[in-house]
Structure formats: structure tokens, C-alpha cells
Amino acid sequence: MSKSIKNVTCVGSGLIGQGWATLFAAGGYDVTLQDVSSVLLENAVELVKFNLRFLKDNGLLQEGEEAVTSPRVHTNPDLAGAVAEADYVQESVPDNYPAKKKVFAEMDAQAPENAILASSSSGLLMSEIQKVVTRPQRCVLVHPFLPVHLLPLVEIVGGEQTAPDTVQAASNLMEKIGKTPVLLKKEVSGYIVNRLQAAVLREAIDLVAGGVASAEEIDRAFCNGMGMRDPFIGPLLRAFLAGDGIENFVKEYSNSYRVRWESMATWKNLSLSVKETLVESVNAMPIVRENSMEKIKDWRDKMLIEILKLERKCC
Numbered sequence: 001m002s003k004s005i006k007n008v009t010c011v012g013s014g015l016i017g018q019g020w021a022t023l024f025a026a027g028g029y030d031v032t033l034q035d036v037s038s039v040l041l042e043n044a045v046e047l048v049k050f051n052l053r054f055l056k057d058n059g060l061l062q063e064g065e066e067a068v069t070s071p072r073v074h075t076n077p078d079l080a081g082a083v084a085e086a087d088y089v090q091e092s093v094p095d096n097y098p099a100k101k102k103v104f105a106e107m108d109a110q111a112p113e114n115a116i117l118a119s120s121s122s123g124l125l126m127s128e129i130q131k132v133v134t135r136p137q138r139c140v141l142v143h144p145f146l147p148v149h150l151l152p153l154v155e156i157v158g159g160e161q162t163a164p165d166t167v168q169a170a171s172n173l174m175e176k177i178g179k180t181p182v183l184l185k186k187e188v189s190g191y192i193v194n195r196l197q198a199a200v201l202r203e204a205i206d207l208v209a210g211g212v213a214s215a216e217e218i219d220r221a222f223c224n225g226m227g228m229r230d231p232f233i234g235p236l237l238r239a240f241l242a243g244d245g246i247e248n249f250v251k252e253y254s255n256s257y258r259v260r261w262e263s264m265a266t267w268k269n270l271s272l273s274v275k276e277t278l279v280e281s282v283n284a285m286p287i288v289r290e291n292s293m294e295k296i297k298d299w300r301d302k303m304l305i306e307i308l309k310l311e312r313k314c315c
């Protein structure tokens with residue numbers, strides 16, 4: 001494995017690839033951004049500059065002004081050329097096995113043999129992707145969260161053929177660029193957070209579809225209840241605190257949770273009528289009705305900055 005990572009290539013310059021390029025550039029790495037067309041790449045570099053400016057303006061970038069005006073981000077629409085000098089490649093192409101396998105096979109053939117090949121996939125298994133490469137030991141899943149340049153978490157997990165050194169090297173690199181890596185002990189579809197999100201989302205949709213509350217009311221309940229403490233307390237520490245100790249929680253609350261779990265949604269597909277109710281209820285939310293998508297995203301990022309500042313204070 002690469003002992004020292006200097007050159008990073010980001011394959012795919014969509015939402016996630018731009019975020020990665022921002023983070024690596026902010027961390028002082030030489031970044032090559034690759035995509036299928038020069039037009040996409042030009043657009044992506046402008047967004048990387050915008051992200052770097054945003055980080056700088058919010059005190060989250062230690063580097064000088066030149067890191068924003070002249071970031072060390074190069075572009076190359078040719079995949080072979082883009083990975084030829086890479087020590088670490090972060091792939092962010094569309095989330096399906098054919099697309100991932102095609103790109104991994106080419107990255108494996110063209111990148112230096114010690115380079116680490118990481119995938120941003122939101123739910124696919126590395127054991128399946130790495131079947132197409134000749135050096136599967138250097139392939140690893142490194143899953144970020146949107147917006148990548150702001151949310152600290154990355155979930156890291158190897159496939160069946162991934163070397164433990166690769167997982168460790170990816171984790172070390174993530175720490176260097178300011179991420180909070182969480183290493184999974186084994187692969188599971190959707191990893192940790194997307195499984196938790198999927199469980200909460202199904203219940204939220206079911207409450208809307210069942211006429212219990214509107215999308216507006218459900219989101220308000222979430223944000224003012226569990227969401228308010230979730231930035232620093234996870235569901236398991238919450239159970240510990242709720243029971244004044246986990247042993248007591250298990251003793252006192254098992255039955256009430258059993259009743260809730262028995263009454264909860266178990267469906268696996270959205271029916272047409274549920275889809276229609278969901279779309280109508282979300283589109284009726286005042287924040288959605290009264291603001292553009294861009295304005296909502298801008299507001300989200302500013303709120304995230306405030307939470308990040310608070311989290312730093314707590315540490």
C-alpha cells in the first residue's frame with residue numbers, strides 16, 4: 001500500500017466528487033478531478049472554488065487565500081491519464097454495479113499498483129465490485145455524506161478481499177482531511193446511516209400516508225424532539241440515558257417498545273397512492289412552497305456550519 005499519499009484523483013465530478021475535491025484541496029493535496037466531459041469538469045471546478053470560499057468565509061479552512069483563488073485542482077477527462085500518478089483514487093460515479101465495475105476495472109489497470117481505490121457508493125458491496133479487478137486487496141468502500149465538505153462522517157468497510165492495511169490507510173487519510181471515520185466490522189447493504197435513515201423515513205412516510213400528521217408536522221416533531229439532541233447523542237446513548245442505565249432501559253422499556261414495533265410499518269415498496277400522498281404533503285410544506293431549492297440548500301449549509309461550531313466547542 002502507499003505509505004505516503006500526495007496525489008489524489010476524484011473520479012466522477014457530480015455532487016459527491018465535487019465535495020471530495022473540495023476536501024482534498026482544502027487538506028493541501030494535489031487533486032485531479034475526472035469525468036466524462038470537459039464541460040462537466042469546468043462546472044465542477046467552479047463549484048469546488050465556491051465550496052472552498054464558503055469554508056474559508058466560515059473559518060473552516062486554515063490555508064491562505066490562494067487555496068481559494070488557485071486551488072490545486074487539475075482536470076482530466078481521460079480516466080487512464082487521471083489515475084496514472086494517483087496514490088489514492090476516490091470514485092463517485094452513478095450507484096450501480098455495472099458502472100462501478102467498469103470504472104474499477106479501468107482504474108485497477110491504469111493506476112500505480114500501490115494506489116488505493118476507494119468507492120463512495122451509498123449502499124453497494126465492495127466484495128461484489130472488487131471481483132473485476134486484479135488487485136482487490138487495495139479496494140475499499142469510503143462512504144461520505146452530503147454535503148461532503150461539511151458533514152464529518154465517512155463509513156469505511158472493506159470487501160472480502162480487501163487488505164486490513166487498505167482500510168487503515170483510508171481511515172488515516174480521512175482523519176488527515178478532518179473527517180470522522182467509522183469502520184464497519186463487516187459489509188451490509190446501506191452500511192450504518194442509510195439503514196437508520198431508511199427506517200426513520202419509512203415510519204415518517206407511513207405516518208403521512210396513514211393521515212396521522214402532515215409532512216410539515218412530522219418534520220417539526222422530528223427537529224424539535226429527537227433531532228435536537230441527535231447531533232451529539234445517538235439512539236443507543238439515548239436509550240442508556242432514558243433508562244438511567246442500559247440494564248434498566250432493557251428492563252423497563254422492552255414492553256412499550258415491543259408494542260410500538262408491533263404497530264410499525266413493514267412495507268418494502270411505495271404504492272402509487274402513498275407516493276401521491278407523500279408528494280402532495282411535502283410540496284405543501286411552507287419551506288418548500290416559498291423557497292427555491294438553492295435557497296433551502298444554502299440555508300441548510302449555514303445551519304450545518306453553526307452546528308459544526310457547537311460540536312467543536314463540545315470537544
Ligand SMILES: NC(=O)c1ccc[n+]([C@@H]2O[C@H](COP(=O)([O-])OP(=O)(O)OC[C@H]3O[C@@H](n4cnc5c(N)ncnc54)[C@H](O)[C@@H]3O)[C@@H](O)[C@H]2O)c1
Pocket residue numbers: 011012013014015016017034035036040079091092093094095096099103120121122123143144145146
Ligand atoms: N448524492 C448523495 O447524497 C450521495 C451521498 C453519499 C454517497 N453517494 C454516492 O456517490 C456516488 C456519486 O453520487 P452523486 O450524487 O455525486 O452522483 P451524480 O450523478 O451527481 O454524479 C455522478 C458523476 O459521475 C459521472 N460519471 C458517470 N460515468 C462516469 C465514468 N465512466 N467515468 C467518470 N465519471 C462518470 C457523471 O458524469 C456525473 O458527473 C454514488 O455512488 C452515490 O451513491 C451519493
